[in-house]
Amino acid sequence: MLLHLDSSANRSDESVTRQLTRLFADGWQAVHGSDGYRYRDLAADPVQPIDTAYCQLGRRSERCGVLPPAQVCTLIENAAEAEAWAVTRPLIDEVVASRTILIGAPMYNYSVPASLKAWIDRVTFPGAFTLEATEVVVITSRGGAYGPGTPREGWDYELPYLRAYFADHGLPDSNLRIISAELSLASLVPHLADLRPLAERSLAAARAEVLSCVEPRENATAEH
């Protein structure tokens, strides 16, 4: 299954991450069909921030040595916890069922959008999943540039955070693909006009990388 998450607050066609995740998702479906495709727009349909009930249920599970998701319902003590688990469990089930998780993650204030963070906090219930057999594709876009030698080298707290998060959840480094389109604000902001050719190259390279991920390979078996 492919779980496709978008988190750009900009739901228009201008969104670079949405354009690129759509390109990936369309290519994936051309190979695998649409049965195993699941889409979540975290901006249009936000995941509720976690609350006291979520935390107390999680702490109870930790006290028991961490129960598998199927047994967490046995720990529920009140209606608020039942509600918290009813919101959480389907999101965890989607992660567990996914062979590939595709995440559109624009840089917001040097980090991930709050809508994506809310999803991460919710699905990361104690003991909910490990990602040893999962592939994760993060597609990011940022107004500026953060690579070696740029004035803001070292200011990117988004990708190091996502790398650490996924590594901590068992994702092998080789199963994490990060595709980045930089300088997306160059086309808008007058004082960045000189950087427009670089921005265009970055976007073209990101598109090519997305296509290389999903192009049909000879002898590839259809797996979900």
Ligand SMILES: Cc1cc2nc3c(=O)[nH]c(=O)nc-3n(C[C@H](O)[C@H](O)[C@H](O)COP(=O)(O)O)c2cc1C
């Ligand atoms: C709330 C907000 C915060 C942003 N913060 C940053 C930032 O810290 N660094 C940066 O380079 N660009 C920043 N940008 C620009 C976006 O990263 C850039 O426009 C990106 O292309 C947005 O993704 P999208 O095109 O998929 O909507 C920010 C944009 C918004 C709306």
